[in-house]
Amino acid sequence: MRVKNSFLFQFSQCIRPMIIFYSVILAITTLSCISIFAYESDVSTVMTVSGWDFAGLIFLFVTGCVTTSEGFPVHLQNSISRKSYFIGKILSVSAISAIMTIMYTFVFQLLLETVFFGSKVFQVESILHLFYFETDEPTIISTLWSSAVLFVLSLFITMLGVFFSGIFYRVGTITKVTIAAGIPLLFLVVLPIIDSAFLEGTLYYKIFDFFANILGVFEQLPWKGCLSFGVLFIVTTLLSWLVYRRMPMKR
Numbered sequence: 001m002r003v004k005n006s007f008l009f010q011f012s013q014c015i016r017p018m019i020i021f022y023s024v025i026l027a028i029t030t031l032s033c034i035s036i037f038a039y040e041s042d043v044s045t046v047m048t049v050s051g052w053d054f055a056g057l058i059f060l061f062v063t064g065c066v067t068t069s070e071g072f073p074v075h076l077q078n079s080i081s082r083k084s085y086f087i088g089k090i091l092s093v094s095a096i097s098a099i100m101t102i103m104y105t106f107v108f109q110l111l112l113e114t115v116f117f118g119s120k121v122f123q124v125e126s127i128l129h130l131f132y133f134e135t136d137e138p139t140i141i142s143t144l145w146s147s148a149v150l151f152v153l154s155l156f157i158t159m160l161g162v163f164f165s166g167i168f169y170r171v172g173t174i175t176k177v178t179i180a181a182g183i184p185l186l187f188l189v190v191l192p193i194i195d196s197a198f199l200e201g202t203l204y205y206k207i208f209d210f211f212a213n214i215l216g217v218f219e220q221l222p223w224k225g226c227l228s229f230g231v232l233f234i235v236t237t238l239l240s241w242l243v244y245r246r247m248p249m250k251r
Contacts, residue, residue, distance in 0.1 A: 006088025064161020097154035145222040166243035
């Protein structure tokens with residue numbers, strides 16, 4: 001019962017932000033299509049949109065980062081254990097990731113394209129589909145595989161946000177600033193300097209090749225992407241539990 005209450009509370013925290021997020025996306029889409037109808041003389045013009053799946057991943061990461069500071073103290077004040085809270089967190093992360101995947105796949109890729117496809121106006125392009133499949137036109141199999149990879153990736157990204165949220169909750173202001181500034185500084189300043197000075201500009205290519213290999217991008221094997229992101233999700237979940245299991249309550 002406590003796990004159920006925890007899940008419902010944490011899931012309810014994300015409903016309003018999701019509604020706002022998709023309302024904005026739908027508004028942008030509608031206005032874009034209206035502008036094509038109103039101002040384009042060539043009715044064969046096709047508006048191709050990509051990156052919505054990654055926009056959703058950014059939303060999920062931010063959602064994972066901001067829900068702990070409010071929700072965690074409320075649970076402890078209502079005598080809900082850290083274990084029940086964390087199980088509820090995993091369930092809410094899974095539910096949110098599933099909803100985001102369904103919204104992107106069946107609402108944006110299928111429904112909107114069906115609505116506007118008669119006049120060849122609007123097409124949604126999945127970046128994950130471009131990674132794993134050579135064909136431009138998505139098939140049922142490629143769409144299902146892309147959705148599976150997106151779902152597992154969403155689980156990992158959201159739990160990564162939960163992990164950082166727990167870290168930020170436990171540490172002081174100086175450590176928060178150090179982490180928040182240090183990670184971008186590392187990737188945008190330190191590593192490029194090392195790359196250009198000692199590795200002749202090959203560092204980022206090697207990093208890309210490494211991740212492309214373990215994710216099955218070169219072989220175009222989406223099951224490897226599901227497996228790799230699944231392992232990352234499990235590891236991140238275990239690390240997050242180590243952070244949350246002894247996390248103090250802040251008033």
